[in-house]
Amino acid sequence: MSALLEVNGITKRYPGVIANDNVSLTVNAGEVVALLGENGAGKSTLLKAVFGLIKPDSGEIKIGGTPIVFGDTAGVISRGVGMVHQHFQLVPVMTVAENLILGDEPKRGLFINQKSAREEIITLSKRYGLEVDPDAVIEDLPVGMQQRVEILKALRKDVKLLILDEPTAVLTPQEIDELIQVIRNLAKSGVGVVLITHKLHEVMAVADRVVVLRGGKLVGTTSPKETDEAGLAQMMVGRSVVLQVNRTEAKRGGVVLEVKGLEVRDDRKIMSVKGVDLTLHKGEILGVAGVEGNGQRELVEAICGMRHRETGNVLINGVATKDMAPHAVHEAGISHIPEDREKHGLVANYTIADNLVLNQFDQEPFAKGWIRNLGEVAKNADKLVEKFDIRTPSAFNTAGSLSGGNKQKVVVARELSEELPVLVAAQPTRGVDVGSIEFIHNQLISARDNGAGVLLVSAELDEILSLSDRIAVMSDGKIVAIVESKDADRNYIGRLMAGLKE
Amino acid sequence: MSDTKVVTESKSKPVKSFDVGSWLIPIIAVLVAMFIAAILIKLQGSNPITAYKSLFKTAFGSLEGIGLTLGKSTPLVLSGLAVAVGLRAGLFNIGAQGQLLSGALAAAWAGVTFDGLPGYIHIPIALIAGAFFGSIVAGISGFLKAYRGVHEVITTIMLNSIVMAIADYLASHQLREPDQFLTRTSEILPSAKMPIYSHLPLGFFIAVALALLIWWILGRTTSGFRIETVGRNRHAAWYAGISVKKTVISAMLISGAIAGLGGAVETLGITYRYAPAFNLGLGFDGITIALLGRVHPLGIIPGAILIGGMRAGAANMQFDSGVAPELVDLLMALILLLVTAPLITRFFKNNSNKSMTSGWGN
Numbered sequence: 001m002s003a004l005l006e007v008n009g010i011t012k013r014y015p016g017v018i019a020n021d022n023v024s025l026t027v028n029a030g031e032v033v034a035l036l037g038e039n040g041a042g043k044s045t046l047l048k049a050v051f052g053l054i055k056p057d058s059g060e061i062k063i064g065g066t067p068i069v070f071g072d073t074a075g076v077i078s079r080g081v082g083m084v085h086q087h088f089q090l091v092p093v094m095t096v097a098e099n100l101i102l103g104d105e106p107k108r109g110l111f112i113n114q115k116s117a118r119e120e121i122i123t124l125s126k127r128y129g130l131e132v133d134p135d136a137v138i139e140d141l142p143v144g145m146q147q148r149v150e151i152l153k154a155l156r157k158d159v160k161l162l163i164l165d166e167p168t169a170v171l172t173p174q175e176i177d178e179l180i181q182v183i184r185n186l187a188k189s190g191v192g193v194v195l196i197t198h199k200l201h202e203v204m205a206v207a208d209r210v211v212v213l214r215g216g217k218l219v220g221t222t223s224p225k226e227t228d229e230a231g232l233a234q235m236m237v238g239r240s241v242v243l244q245v246n247r248t249e250a251k252r253g254g255v256v257l258e259v260k261g262l263e264v265r266d267d268r269k270i271m272s273v274k275g276v277d278l279t280l281h282k283g284e285i286l287g288v289a290g291v292e293g294n295g296q297r298e299l300v301e302a303i304c305g306m307r308h309r310e311t312g313n314v315l316i317n318g319v320a321t322k323d324m325a326p327h328a329v330h331e332a333g334i335s336h337i338p339e340d341r342e343k344h345g346l347v348a349n350y351t352i353a354d355n356l357v358l359n360q361f362d363q364e365p366f367a368k369g370w371i372r373n374l375g376e377v378a379k380n381a382d383k384l385v386e387k388f389d390i391r392t393p394s395a396f397n398t399a400g401s402l403s404g405g406n407k408q409k410v411v412v413a414r415e416l417s418e419e420l421p422v423l424v425a426a427q428p429t430r431g432v433d434v435g436s437i438e439f440i441h442n443q444l445i446s447a448r449d450n451g452a453g454v455l456l457v458s459a460e461l462d463e464i465l466s467l468s469d470r471i472a473v474m475s476d477g478k479i480v481a482i483v484e485s486k487d488a489d490r491n492y493i494g495r496l497m498a499g500l501k502e
Numbered sequence: 503m504s505d506t507k508v509v510t511e512s513k514s515k516p517v518k519s520f521d522v523g524s525w526l527i528p529i530i531a532v533l534v535a536m537f538i539a540a541i542l543i544k545l546q547g548s549n550p551i552t553a554y555k556s557l558f559k560t561a562f563g564s565l566e567g568i569g570l571t572l573g574k575s576t577p578l579v580l581s582g583l584a585v586a587v588g589l590r591a592g593l594f595n596i597g598a599q600g601q602l603l604s605g606a607l608a609a610a611w612a613g614v615t616f617d618g619l620p621g622y623i624h625i626p627i628a629l630i631a632g633a634f635f636g637s638i639v640a641g642i643s644g645f646l647k648a649y650r651g652v653h654e655v656i657t658t659i660m661l662n663s664i665v666m667a668i669a670d671y672l673a674s675h676q677l678r679e680p681d682q683f684l685t686r687t688s689e690i691l692p693s694a695k696m697p698i699y700s701h702l703p704l705g706f707f708i709a710v711a712l713a714l715l716i717w718w719i720l721g722r723t724t725s726g727f728r729i730e731t732v733g734r735n736r737h738a739a740w741y742a743g744i745s746v747k748k749t750v751i752s753a754m755l756i757s758g759a760i761a762g763l764g765g766a767v768e769t770l771g772i773t774y775r776y777a778p779a780f781n782l783g784l785g786f787d788g789i790t791i792a793l794l795g796r797v798h799p800l801g802i803i804p805g806a807i808l809i810g811g812m813r814a815g816a817a818n819m820q821f822d823s824g825v826a827p828e829l830v831d832l833l834m835a836l837i838l839l840l841v842t843a844p845l846i847t848r849f850f851k852n853n854s855n856k857s858m859t860s861g862w863g864n
Contacts, residue, residue: 306741327743336741344741347734358731359742362724370723 003028003065004161004192005050005081010059012045019045020056021216027161027192032183034195034203036236037213041433043196046213047163051083052076064160082154083163086431088146092139096132096149097121100156124156129185143293144175151182155191162186163194166431168202172291173461173494180206200229200434212236233434245441248449250469253282255318256421256453257303257334262312264295264302271310272298274477280422280453285444287468287485288457291497295477296457297339300426303455304336305329306344316422330359335415339426339457345411348400352392353381355399356414380417388413389439405436412440416447423447426457441467461497465490473497525801528794528841532808535836539829548825556822561811569701573772575810577602577781579709580764581788582795582802583716584636584757588654589797590720591753592733593647597658598761599785600665601639605632605762607669609769610776611677613690624693629708629766636762637755639665644754648747654754662785670778677776686777696771705767710803712760717799729753761785790838809834 007025011018020042027033037043048054050061055070062068063079090099097117106113106120121134130148138146147167154162164183168176183193183206197203203210204224212220212235220235227235257280264273272295280286290296301307303314305326314321314329322328330336338344346355357366357377365376381395390409392402399410408428415423425444429437444467448454458464464471465488472482473496480496540550561571581598588595595601612628619627643657670685679688696704720726731739732749740746765781773780791809795801809830816827 325743326741327745330743338741343735343737345738347731347738349734350731354727358738361727361742367724370725372722372724372727374722 004063005194006060006062006065007046007050008060008062010046010049010056010061012049012054012056018216020049022059023213023216023218024059025211025218027194029160029192030187030190032187032193032195032206032208034197034207034210035213036197036200036203036210036232037433041213041236042216043213045216047083047165047196050076050081050163077157080158080160081163082157082159082161084147084150084154084165084167086166088150090138090146090149092137094138095134096136096138096141097134099138099149100124100134100153104157120156121152124152128152128155128182128189130155130182142175144171144178147171147175147179148182151186155186159191161192161194163196165196167195168197168199172459172497176202200232203232204229236434245445245466247445247467250284250448252284252469253451255279256282256316257455258313258315258318259299259303260313260315262299262302262314263310264298264307265310266295266298272477273302275312276474276477276479278455278472278479280455282421282453283448283451284469285448285454285456285467287464287471288455288474288479289461289464289471289493289497290457290474291459294474294497296474297426299474300336300339300424300455300457303329304334304338304424327359330420333421335418335420335423335452337411337415337423337425337428339430341407341411346399346407349398351381351396352385352390352399352402352410353377353395355410356381356384356395356417358414360414360418384413384417388416388443403433405432408432408440409436412443416443419447419450419452421452422455423452424455424457427459428456429458429460429463461490461493465493524796528796528801528805531794531837531840534840535833538836539833542832543823543825543829546825548823553819553823553825553829557812557815557819560815560818565701567814569698569703570814571807571811572706573698573703573810574813575806576703576705576709576771577764577768577784578787578791578806578810579706579713579803580760580767581785582791582806583709583713583788583799584761584764584785585788585792586795586797586799586802587716587729587753587760588757589792590733591729591749592736593644593654593750593753593757595640595643595658595754595757595761596655596789597640597643597661597785598757598764598788599783600658600662601636601758601761602765602768602785602788603669603781604639604665604765605636606765606769606773606781607672607677607687607776608632608635608762609694609766610687610690613694613770613774614677614688616694617691619693621693621695621697624691625696625770628690628694628770629763632766632769633759633763636765637759640754640758640761641751644751644758647754648750666778669776673776673778679775684777687775689775690770694770695774696767698771703771705771708767709764712763713799713803716756716760720799725752761788764788787834790834790841793841794837 003026005027007023010020010023012020023046035043045054049056052068052070052073060067063076063081068076091102100121101117106116118134125132130152132145132148132152138149167179171179180202186193195207207224210222210224210232211218214236259276259278262273262276263271266272276299288296298307302309305322305324305328309323316333319332321332347358354377357380360366361372366373378395385392385395388409390413391406399407402410412428428444429440432440444454444456456464456467465485468485470482471485471488471493472479473493475497543550543553560567562568581602584598584601585595609628609632612631616624616627639661643654643661646652646657647654673687674685677687679686698704720730728744728749731742731744732746736746764784768781768784769776787809791802791805794805812830812833816830819825820827
């Protein structure tokens with residue numbers, strides 16, 4: 001029997017870069033292959049080639065033994081290749097069953113046969129051990145459950161090869177464990193799975209084989225049996241990466257940021273921050289751990305003046321800051337690495353140089369009165385591009401042309417360049433490659449050592465544990481516990497995050 | 503003392519790229535439009551080469567012709583610029599027509615009312631009156647957009663009708679030329695008429711100077727940066743502390759002021775009075791010209807001269823080749839279609855976050 005997917009010596013050149021350089025890869029039925037690589041390593045190009053979306057300069061791709069035709073994406077899909085995207089493609093107001101049958105509804109006359117639809121879904125979910133409630137409305141479901149619906153959607157189309165694009169980015173530790181189980185079940189039932197991820201311990205937990213791409217080249221194929229996380233990281237970046245952050249004891253100073261009795265509503269006008277008190281000291285990193293959607297985003301936005309505070313105060317060095325005034329809050333001393341860098345952090349079609357002064361463009365030395373000083377903007381850009389290792393041909397390329405990790409470095413560079421007393425970092429390494437993660441972590445620590453108070457909000461428990469001096473656990477809009485990091489225990493914090501008492 | 507020299511050189515030079523490729527689109531659009539129109543002329547039984555020759559010879563073949571062309575181009579530069587400023591802030595101001603009309607009427611009123619002033623005072627006053635009223639009309643839409651979330655396309659197009667009705671009412675009542683049968687205002691006083699220097703109208707140079715000023719403001723000033731940032735990513739603008747509301751309103755005020763100035767220049771330089779239907783379509787032509795000029799303040803000038811030239815030469819073309827002057831409208835429609843097609847596809851490309859390939863890997 002031929003392999004599900006055969007990639008034979010694919011090469012794809014773009015002006016100035018080789019995105020894929022003679023890459024070969026095989027995926028067999030019942031096998032979990034992890035595709036690992038930094039941002040810009042060529043994973044994306046390879047996948048586009050598999051779906052027939054780009055034409056490789058040389059090489060061949062076969063699905064089930066038959067070569068694919070460039071441009072025939074529908075043909076690739078009909079041959080059983082399915083993909084679960086990072087961003088779900090579900091209709092939030094429809095039920096699970098309705099989402100699953102969308103586009104291929106069982107009909108009775110002119111109407112949808114709801115009964116047979118439900119039955120089909122239940123059979124499907126039983127067969128793969130993916131339990132879902134067919135009548136639940138998508139928007140009421142937790143993210144992990146929504147992802148299951150996405151996977152089921154692919155399975156319903158008789159998928160033989162399932163590609164999961166960073167599936168764990170939005171999941172809680174518990175949900176990740178469940179997903180790993182699901183992937184194993186799928187493989188057992190004969191589905192080939194390609195898993196794209198940055199998270200090495202998941203690769204170790206679930207993959208049969210690991211394929212590592214670096215700079216467009218396939219640098220190695222290995223398996224969890226033959227290597228460990230450090231080994232994988234080294235293959236990815238080509239050098240040893242210190243995954244455990246080296247961090248000295250915090251030299252804690254006076255209070256720089258105080259949050260008092262803060263209550264905030266989310267976009268749906270539901271109270272999502274329910275009376276939060278926090279104090280952040282000079283020279284410490286206070287980590288806020290929590291499952292996403294427990295009010296962290298709203299907390300950060302309210303602190304940074306981007307979301308209305310129903311009640312409560314945010315004080316910097318004892319002085320209350322204005323509500324709903326990002327500029328005033330920034331001037332009062334808060335730098336903010338926003339959670340959504342594409343939406344808030346960057347203007348994609350501005351140059352890197354302009355993005356590096358995005359919130360200082362009207363201040364000295366970047367402007368004198370009404371007139372911008374483009375010379376200073378350029379000098380600042382050169383300095384920061386070098387200092388923060390932003391990989392770009394020039395500071396005058398657009399920010400949109402950068403890879404995810406480098407985009408984030410632009411945001412981090414801008415926010416750290418001012419050395420304000422408080423830094424609020426929301427999900428600072430989300431979707432960022434290992435090399436950049438390490439760099440950003442070190443920058444956060446050096447900001448702390450230079451005397452800033454750092455409020456770190458992250459869905460990555462490992463990140464919180466390895467960086468924070470103190471950890472505040474947030475659940476259901478409240479801070480349920482604050483622990484010193486030396487007393488922190490992964491399981492204990494995980495249980496608190498999940499809303500369990502002790 | 504070379505060691506005290508301050509190094510201000512930046513390593514990476516700003517690639518203020520005059521991106522040749524992107525300017526090919528409008529050029530090709532114009533050529534293709536002319537080719538399609540040529541086929542239609544041929545089908546009609548006339549000679550397209552004779553027609554085009556006559557059109558362009560009249561428009562650009564003599565100083566007199568050039569003067570006429572520049573006169574026709576002036577309001578087009580300004581209405582194109584008005585639309586472009588809106589687009590830069592992410593606003594589609596399709597109300598340039600109404601703003602232009604209010605400016606034209608305001609200038610006519612000022613041109614008749616202020617007697618006994620020297621030209622160098624009277625003309626600026628009339629121009630400012632036009633800009634002011636254009637600005638007010640557009641400002642209404644800006645305010646509604648910023649504080650009530652009403653889309654500017656809806657409000658600007660509705661205001662077009664409202665302004666036109668009010669302007670026509672005023673021109674047939676309070677501001678009507680006394681003892682005249684026609685619905686129109688009196689002719690403006692000689693001191694308000696804009697001078698023409700050996701066929702070259704002053705208004706055109708004002709328009710070009712304004713385009714240069716807008717180009718400089720957008721590229722070099724903090725206000726320009728605010729407008730551009732709001733236009734490209736209003737979420738990031740809000741995060742960066744830029745007041746999106748204020749910027750939207752000020753961009754609309756500027757846009758409306760430029761359109762109003764366009765109307766005023768038309769009144770003071772060409773029509774010398776306001777009469778209903780005198781200025782019809784100039785504001786809408788601004789949309790075509792803004793897009794033809796790739797929403798670049800300086801790119802608008804050649805676009806406006808081209809269209810202005812066609813308008814200037816149309817009558818003679820009919821005389822020489824029998825092709826109706828409406829050919830120019832046909833050409834403009836074709837150009838708009840051809841210019842916007844690539845813009846639209848690019849817009850959807852850039853915004854297709856839900857496409858199959860988004861979010862892969864990086």
